[in-house]
Amino acid sequence: MGAYVLRRLGYGIGVVLGVLFLLFLLFFAVTDPDDIARKALGEKVPPAVIEQWKQNHGYDRPLWPWQDFEENLLFEHYRRMLTFDFGLSDADDSPIVDRLRSGMIPSLALTVPLLILGLGASIPLSLLVAFFRETYIDRMGVFLCVLAMSVSMLLYIIGAQFLIGKVLRWFPISGFDPDLLLLPRFLALPLLVGVIGGIGADVRFYRTAFIEESTRDFVRTARAKGASEARIMTRHVLRNAMIPILTQVVLAIPFLFMGSLLLESFFGIPGLGGITVDAIQANDFSTLRTMVFIGSLLFVVGQIATDISYGIVDPRVRLK
Amino acid sequence: MMGIEAYMVSNVGTLLLLAGLGYVARVVRRNRFWREAASELWRRRRIALCVVAVFFVIALLDSVAWKGGVPEDAVGVLPNAPYSLIDRIFLDTTEASYSAPFAAVEFYGGRPLRKPGAHPLGTDIIGRDVLYMALKGARVALLIGGLTSLIAIPLALLFGVGAGYFGGRFDDFVFFLISTLQSMPGLLLLIALVMAMGRGTVSVCIALAVTSWVGFSRLSRAETLKLRELDFVRAARVLGVSEPRIIVRHVLPNLAHLIVITFVLMFSGHVLSEAVLSWLGIGVDGSWGQMIDGARDELSREPIVWWNIAAAGTALFTLILAVNMVGDSIRDVLDPRTQGEAP
Amino acid sequence: MRSASFARLVLCGLGGLAVLVTGCGNDPYPPSDATSKVLYGSFVDAPKSLDPAVAYSQREHAITGAVYDTLLEYHFLKRPLELIPGLAAALPEVTDLGGGRSRWRFELRPDLLFHDDPCFELSAPGARTRAITSADFAFSLARIADPKVGSPVVEPFSNVEDFQAFGERLAARRASEPAFAALPVHEQYRLVGPIAGVSAPSDSILEITLARPYPQIKYWFAMEFSAPVPWEAIAWYDGEDGRPRFDDHPVGSGPFQLTRYDKRAIFVLEKSANWYGVRHPEWRAPGATYPSEGEERDRAAGRLESAGRPLPMIERIEMRREKEDLPRFNKFMQGYYDNSGIVAENFDTVIQNGRLTPEMQALGIALDKEISPTVFFLGFNMDDPVVGKGVDAAARTRNRMLRQAMSLAIDAEEFLRIFSNGRGLPAQSPIPPNIYGHDPDYRNPYRQPDLDRARAILARAGYPGGVDPATGEALRLTFDSYNTTTAGLIQHQFYTNAWKKLGLDVRIEAVTYNQFQDKLRNGAHQIFEFGWGADYPDPENFLFLFWSAMRNSTNGGPNYANFSDDRFDALFLEMKVMENGPERLAKIREMIAILEDERPWIELMVREDYLLRHGWLANVKPSGLSIPTYQYLDIDVEQRAERRRAWNQPVVWPLYVLLAVAVLVVAPGIRTYLKERQ
Numbered sequence A: 001m002g003a004y005v006l007r008r009l010g011y012g013i014g015v016v017l018g019v020l021f022l023l024f025l026l027f028f029a030v031t032d033p034d035d036i037a038r039k040a041l042g043e044k045v046p047p048a049v050i051e052q053w054k055q056n057h058g059y060d061r062p063l064w065p066w067q068d069f070e071e072n073l074l075f076e077h078y079r080r081m082l083t084f085d086f087g088l089s090d091a092d093d094s095p096i097v098d099r100l101r102s103g104m105i106p107s108l109a110l111t112v113p114l115l116i117l118g119l120g121a122s123i124p125l126s127l128l129v130a131f132f133r134e135t136y137i138d139r140m141g142v143f144l145c146v147l148a149m150s151v152s153m154l155l156y157i158i159g160a161q162f163l164i165g166k167v168l169r170w171f172p173i174s175g176f177d178p179d180l181l182l183l184p185r186f187l188a189l190p191l192l193v194g195v196i197g198g199i200g201a202d203v204r205f206y207r208t209a210f211i212e213e214s215t216r217d218f219v220r221t222a223r224a225k226g227a228s229e230a231r232i233m234t235r236h237v238l239r240n241a242m243i244p245i246l247t248q249v250v251l252a253i254p255f256l257f258m259g260s261l262l263l264e265s266f267f268g269i270p271g272l273g274g275i276t277v278d279a280i281q282a283n284d285f286s287t288l289r290t291m292v293f294i295g296s297l298l299f300v301v302g303q304i305a306t307d308i309s310y311g312i313v314d315p316r317v318r319l320k
Numbered sequence B: 001m002m003g004i005e006a007y008m009v010s011n012v013g014t015l016l017l018l019a020g021l022g023y024v025a026r027v028v029r030r031n032r033f034w035r036e037a038a039s040e041l042w043r044r045r046r047i048a049l050c051v052v053a054v055f056f057v058i059a060l061l062d063s064v065a066w067k068g069g070v071p072e073d074a075v076g077v078l079p080n081a082p083y084s085l086i087d088r089i090f091l092d093t094t095e096a097s098y099s100a101p102f103a104a105v106e107f108y109g110g111r112p113l114r115k116p117g118a119h120p121l122g123t124d125i126i127g128r129d130v131l132y133m134a135l136k137g138a139r140v141a142l143l144i145g146g147l148t149s150l151i152a153i154p155l156a157l158l159f160g161v162g163a164g165y166f167g168g169r170f171d172d173f174v175f176f177l178i179s180t181l182q183s184m185p186g187l188l189l190l191i192a193l194v195m196a197m198g199r200g201t202v203s204v205c206i207a208l209a210v211t212s213w214v215g216f217s218r219l220s221r222a223e224t225l226k227l228r229e230l231d232f233v234r235a236a237r238v239l240g241v242s243e244p245r246i247i248v249r250h251v252l253p254n255l256a257h258l259i260v261i262t263f264v265l266m267f268s269g270h271v272l273s274e275a276v277l278s279w280l281g282i283g284v285d286g287s288w289g290q291m292i293d294g295a296r297d298e299l300s301r302e303p304i305v306w307w308n309i310a311a312a313g314t315a316l317f318t319l320i321l322a323v324n325m326v327g328d329s330i331r332d333v334l335d336p337r338t339q340g341e342a343p
Numbered sequence C: 001m002r003s004a005s006f007a008r009l010v011l012c013g014l015g016g017l018a019v020l021v022t023g024c025g026n027d028p029y030p031p032s033d034a035t036s037k038v039l040y041g042s043f044v045d046a047p048k049s050l051d052p053a054v055a056y057s058q059r060e061h062a063i064t065g066a067v068y069d070t071l072l073e074y075h076f077l078k079r080p081l082e083l084i085p086g087l088a089a090a091l092p093e094v095t096d097l098g099g100g101r102s103r104w105r106f107e108l109r110p111d112l113l114f115h116d117d118p119c120f121e122l123s124a125p126g127a128r129t130r131a132i133t134s135a136d137f138a139f140s141l142a143r144i145a146d147p148k149v150g151s152p153v154v155e156p157f158s159n160v161e162d163f164q165a166f167g168e169r170l171a172a173r174r175a176s177e178p179a180f181a182a183l184p185v186h187e188q189y190r191l192v193g194p195i196a197g198v199s200a201p202s203d204s205i206l207e208i209t210l211a212r213p214y215p216q217i218k219y220w221f222a223m224e225f226s227a228p229v230p231w232e233a234i235a236w237y238d239g240e241d242g243r244p245r246f247d248d249h250p251v252g253s254g255p256f257q258l259t260r261y262d263k264r265a266i267f268v269l270e271k272s273a274n275w276y277g278v279r280h281p282e283w284r285a286p287g288a289t290y291p292s293e294g295e296e297r298d299r300a301a302g303r304l305e306s307a308g309r310p311l312p313m314i315e316r317i318e319m320r321r322e323k324e325d326l327p328r329f330n331k332f333m334q335g336y337y338d339n340s341g342i343v344a345e346n347f348d349t350v351i352q353n354g355r356l357t358p359e360m361q362a363l364g365i366a367l368d369k370e371i372s373p374t375v376f377f378l379g380f381n382m383d384d385p386v387v388g389k390g391v392d393a394a395a396r397t398r399n400r401m402l403r404q405a406m407s408l409a410i411d412a413e414e415f416l417r418i419f420s421n422g423r424g425l426p427a428q429s430p431i432p433p434n435i436y437g438h439d440p441d442y443r444n445p446y447r448q449p450d451l452d453r454a455r456a457i458l459a460r461a462g463y464p465g466g467v468d469p470a471t472g473e474a475l476r477l478t479f480d481s482y483n484t485t486t487a488g489l490i491q492h493q494f495y496t497n498a499w500k501k502l503g504l505d506v507r508i509e510a511v512t513y514n515q516f517q518d519k520l521r522n523g524a525h526q527i528f529e530f531g532w533g534a535d536y537p538d539p540e541n542f543l544f545l546f547w548s549a550m551r552n553s554t555n556g557g558p559n560y561a562n563f564s565d566d567r568f569d570a571l572f573l574e575m576k577v578m579e580n581g582p583e584r585l586a587k588i589r590e591m592i593a594i595l596e597d598e599r600p601w602i603e604l605m606v607r608e609d610y611l612l613r614h615g616w617l618a619n620v621k622p623s624g625l626s627i628p629t630y631q632y633l634d635i636d637v638e639q640r641a642e643r644r645r646a647w648n649q650p651v652v653w654p655l656y657v658l659l660a661v662a663v664l665v666v667a668p669g670i671r672t673y674l675k676e677r678q
Helices: A003-030 A034-042 A047-056 A073-082 A096-131 A136-149 A153-167 A183-214 A219-224 A227-256 A261-266 A272-281 A283-314 B006-029 B033-044 B048-064 B086-090 B132-168 B166-181 B184-196 B201-228 B231-238 B243-279 B290-298 B307-335 C002-024 C029-037 C058-067 C118-122 C133-147 C163-176 C184-194 C231-236 C296-300 C327-331 C357-363 C391-411 C413-421 C450-462 C487-498 C513-520 C540-546 C566-576 C580-597 C638-645 C653-675
Strands: C036-045 C070-074 C083-084 C093-098 C100-109 C198-202 C205-211 C256-264 C268-271 C314-322 C365-380 C476-483 C506-509 C527-533 C600-615
Touching: A003 A073, A003 B166, A034 A047, A034 B033, A096 A136, A096 A227, A096 A261, A096 A272, A096 C118, A136 A183, A136 B132, A136 B307, A136 C653, A153 B243, A153 B290, A153 B307, A153 C327, A183 A227, A219 A227, A227 A283, A227 C133, A261 A272, A261 B243, A272 A283, A272 B184, A272 C513, A283 B166, A283 B184, B006 B048, B006 B243, B033 B048, B033 B307, B048 B086, B048 B132, B048 B307, B086 B132, B132 B166, B132 B201, B132 B243, B132 B290, B132 B307, B166 B201, B184 B201, B184 B243, B184 B290, B201 B243, B231 B243, B243 B290, B243 B307, B290 C327, C029 C391, C036 C566, C058 C070, C058 C256, C058 C268, C070 C476, C133 C163, C133 C184, C133 C205, C133 C231, C163 C184, C184 C231, C365 C476, C391 C450, C391 C487, C391 C580, C391 C600, C413 C487, C413 C600, C476 C487, C476 C513, C487 C506, C506 C566, C527 C600, C540 C566, C566 C580
Parallel strands: C036 C314, C476 C506, C476 C527
Antiparallel strands: C070 C083, C093 C100, C100 C205, C198 C205, C256 C268, C268 C314, C365 C527, C365 C600
């Protein structure tokens, strides 16, 4: 067991190092720091200020170790990322750590309810569809799922803001306030859009899982024993299908911290997703690469945790 | 590249595409499995297939271009520029500014239009016919979906089949690469790639391909692992058939149904991703995503200019829905085992 | 039986949603704020730095302008803009010292205080504020000179004696003595010695000595760069140990204090009890009393009704971030924002032909217009062999005529009509209205669109029908842009379509900002679009964009057209130091005549700021410069509350329709199911 955990950890570390190398290629080797500085400081700035900026942000060194072994950007990049020293934003010089800290709560305020509501909506619906499989409801349900999947998220958001926010005036069209009295009305619209946008793919996925379970032997046995169809669905099928569903949910948890790019940006929620979009629009490479790194790290950690817990439960996994 | 005239590239590409389709049609006709699958598909999804075909024809019409034949006094037209069939049909339909569908006067200001009632979907802010813009988007969408899949699938096969078949160090390397790419947040990696490579159709397609080949690569690796151990492959190996030949003769044909399924399912994902890129200002010129992005602020105008976003949104939705329906059925027909599984 | 329970579940769910909606509403603010004088506004881009020595854009000045008070400021109502004393008791006394040198003497108001802030603990235990002295102004100027601060306005202040040398001394000493570099900056400034041209003979007197003639310096004392900054704030707010950085935590002396700052979501400014206007309304200081004089239109617009009232009139300002137009404008229409903000790119068509639509007027919405001293233009790269200056006489004439023809093809009025619904004025020269030297009657002969004349000139230039004789095809040019948005592309197509009518083939190359800057630096650009906003209302601030010393390609300056002309340079240097008068006007005319013929720019338009506001918000007058004027605003709170209520009744019936549809979809399914089961 110990050897398996070690091997799995070692592989995870290797993947993180690989991600960092790709990030280095994308954000240092391809881009020119002078341009980032220009973009950050504006057009009316003399060259001396640009040099000072490059020094402050650590862009004034050679790229590769063979150019300068002591002072090169590659080692510096690894050192800083691995010690979580993310430095300053390229766009406005504010510490990136502060940003991560301030963006996490609004992001979680959106993504956690979104995950719960999404599961709460799609599991019963997929159970319903699976229960009525091969009937009008099933065909209609699957068709509606494909329909829902075929609409661009942009259109969902724009449509909801226009229809529900502007025309019907049910909720504020955008905004955010951590005050608990105001928070629900601000979250109503993004949550609605998020749930509708994700429901198609989810229902289809869970439906497959349920149908697969319902063809198993024990289900047939239960049916032969005369158990009611509803009891079979809730007792046997749901319970067994929960394993792949829960795995998926556990793997999704790390990404909750990353927020949602589109929803946060359109609805003015100051979370990490909105911060990432700002970074993209402002050519803020240091923030962007930090976000990619953290996303990868969370994913790897989540995956290792899942794998190891599987390994504990099921010894066969370790041999793979 | 610009020196050898964009329209030549476009025409040659169209011809190659038609030739490729002809070849595929011939293969399908000769092989019983494919022939039955095709007729089953046609039986199940007649409407969706027709819709896809319509979009395809529009895109073809927009790809065939030649110089000349444009009246000298046509507004905003260079006499020598290459013009596609669609361009020729909508030649000289530009108005000064917004007009509503089938209107006779301008939307704001109420000045009479040059071509009253001739714009079934109205015109946009600089007076371009919205129907024309929406039709031109078909080619861009098919280009994004198709070109990207044409890059991603060979890439995925190269790594996936190679890793599965040869195993060893190469397999370790591919598996590591796949793990690394898969652990990076997809959309962010996509954006970072486009930002690093610069804008443009080709770079967007490459970025989409780089971020999407991984899934299929995993699948094809696993399939190849299975195929490698099957009797007929073993037999071929014992008989001394060369390894590239085994891969081409025995492995790839048995992956063909997966390739077809992946192609169709990837397609809609790419087109939808491009819409998000357009929103971030790094999409492909002339796409529906760009139309939507450019038109979304028009909903805050008073009175509302709705036809622009409605046209682009409907076109995008119709194509994606049709492709998704076809894709669903293709999967059911070709590979009943993976029925309903998320791509 | 089973199906009935499903139906009940669905019905309950939808009913619950209905309750949620009716009980919720769309008011984004806590009910407790409904009765106080709070201004609700929005902003688009997150501010970068609130350090007054660095902040240089409108989004930052929206905060720093209210937090930091300056020696001088602009009169709220008078146009052209006029300077009035702010923290200074009077306008400065100027003494000519001979040899081009001059001394500017400011006398400070007595009893000025900084905002309350814990950083003043550093000067005296328990202190929350302290008096502002002339040394604080000297400290601010030293910060501008400090190369480490990275101020963008070192160049104009370098006219102050010893200003640049001070910065160099500072940098040299920091490089050579690590112990010195570790000291707090105010100690460093003291040790390197004062800037010779900045002296504080007493706590209330500040003297500035200019080494060269630069009468425009007075305008810089009306900008936040020169606002007093306490050294305590710099020493304390360093970003260490959980303290914010000075960039994010301003400590100033203005009418408002920043009390909440989340640059991605919201900032809140509250009336400062320490401001001299609040503490000493009896002074009736010009910067702290509502003016009783203004333009004629101010009286008609009711802007003189508050004359003589002490400032500020509102208690608090809350600005929320709105990146998207649809939510921002919609919240304005719902009454949740008091004004629409200046909508820069997207021009809302609530305004038709420069007037509000009747529907909007019926809602009590008002429109305020102001010409902004910002000029937009298409520039040619004068270093380019085809559109530029040209190497020999023949090329010069040919290229000039090409530029003239292209200038004649662009119809600015049509552009304004299409893209800004008639908002803005077609520009005739680089000098916009409200700036000295602008001639309202001047009509630039190359800016009156005339395609026939353009074609004739083009033919004479050697490009008949736009055909380049070298290739036999349409002359191909590139339009370089860093605006990669769809909206930007559509605007660029307007220009290229106009040139297409001459037969020219102008391709748009929209690249990233980085690549665009690269092109500018390498001189690889041909035609580009640009805008220039005035820092201060003086023609020098526009004409220096053609001064050869400001050429971008050779000197890195803002002369992006890389224009150079000896006669123009000579005229510019003379004009720069002249007082306004007929002599100066004659020089300006001469310079504009050179530009008229040479056409390094195609002047497009002068921006006109339109501000929409609700009837309950009084005293709005944009200045065109990025200077906020919150202290003059007034709000009728009752009217606001009443109209918001009336405008925001939710529409509920679609919910019932939705319910009915859901039932209709589900019911037949259940029926079929039951049938099949049986």
